[in-house]
Amino acid sequence: NAGVTQTPKFQVLKTGQSMTLQCAQDMNHEYMSWYRQDPGMGLRLIHYSVGAGITDQGEVPNGYNVSRSTTEDFPLRLLSAAPSQTSVYFCASSYDREGMNTEAFFGQGTRLTVV
Amino acid sequence: AQSVSQHNHHVILSEAASLELGCNYSYGGTVNLFWYVQYPGQHLQLLLKYFSGDPLVKGIKGFEAEFIKSKFSFNLRKPSVQWSDTAEYFCAVSRPDSWGKLQFGAGTQVVVTP
Numbered sequence: 001n002a003g004v005t006q007t008p009k010f011q012v013l014k015t016g017q018s019m020t021l022q023c024a025q026d027m028n029h030e031y032m033s034w035y036r037q038d039p040g041m042g043l044r045l046i047h048y049s050v051g052a053g054i055t056d057q058g059e060v061p062n063g064y065n066v067s068r069s070t071t072e073d074f075p076l077r078l079l080s081a082a083p084s085q086t087s088v089y090f091c092a093s094s095y096d097r098e099g100m101n102t103e104a105f106f107g108q109g110t111r112l113t114v115v
Numbered sequence: 116a117q118s119v120s121q122h123n124h125h126v127i128l129s130e131a132a133s134l135e136l137g138c139n140y141s142y143g144g145t146v147n148l149f150w151y152v153q154y155p156g157q158h159l160q161l162l163l164k165y166f167s168g169d170p171l172v173k174g175i176k177g178f179e180a181e182f183i184k185s186k187f188s189f190n191l192r193k194p195s196v197q198w199s200d201t202a203e204y205f206c207a208v209s210r211p212d213s214w215g216k217l218q219f220g221a222g223t224q225v226v227v228t229p
Contacts (some may be wrong), residue, residue: 033215033216033217035217040222042121042219042220042222043207045217045218048214050214050215058216090159092217095215100212101147101209101210101213103149103161104215106158106159107158108158
């Protein structure tokens with residue numbers, strides 16, 4: 001049982017380039033989220049999904065797109081990379097039990113540097 | 116705006132010392148509360164969680180936390196730390212119907228010296 005898998009682990013982009021961060025979970029969780037982690041700011045929510053075909057914006061969505069065509073996959077797309085997007089990105093999944101959220105399970109993270 | 120505050124950004128202590136990390140949140144109503152730990156170079160792992168019931172929650176690795184509703188607090192404690200507890204600790208809050216979304220504190224970097 002792999003849990004939440006993110007690829008790549010490291011990436012360097014030039015300003016203006018686009019790329020997709022991959023996230024997959026094998027736990028059949030309905031909820032998936034993307035966070036970015038910056039020093040002194042904790043983790044901030046970029047986008048989230050409550051199920052296949054349903055996504056919404058979080059706290060810091062600008063410059064990022066998401067889609068969720070299957071329960072398992074939730075890719076994050078950077079449309080035109082900027083140095084301000086240099087960060088560590090975490091994907092997470094969770095589910096409801098008895099009508100309430102459970103804890104989130106996190107992937108290993110993607111360290112992105114935009115030069 | 117709703118927020119989660121962690122009082123200490125950086126803590127240095129010796130092995131066997133006691134640790135207490137503060138966390139306050141500004142949400143009204145029912146909340147789910149979590150402490151996550153991030154060891155150097157690793158992803159976030161759940162230390163403990165509170166959904167309801169006994170406000171004193173025990174987690175992994177000897178950690179515990181106390182939910183005090185009147186103070187909107189969820190402080191993390193460990194009676195005797197080890198060098199291996201060196202990590203960053205995050206408090207997080209969610210609403211029961213928030214579709215898995217978490218609001219995180221800024222984190223506390225804990226360094227335990229031998």
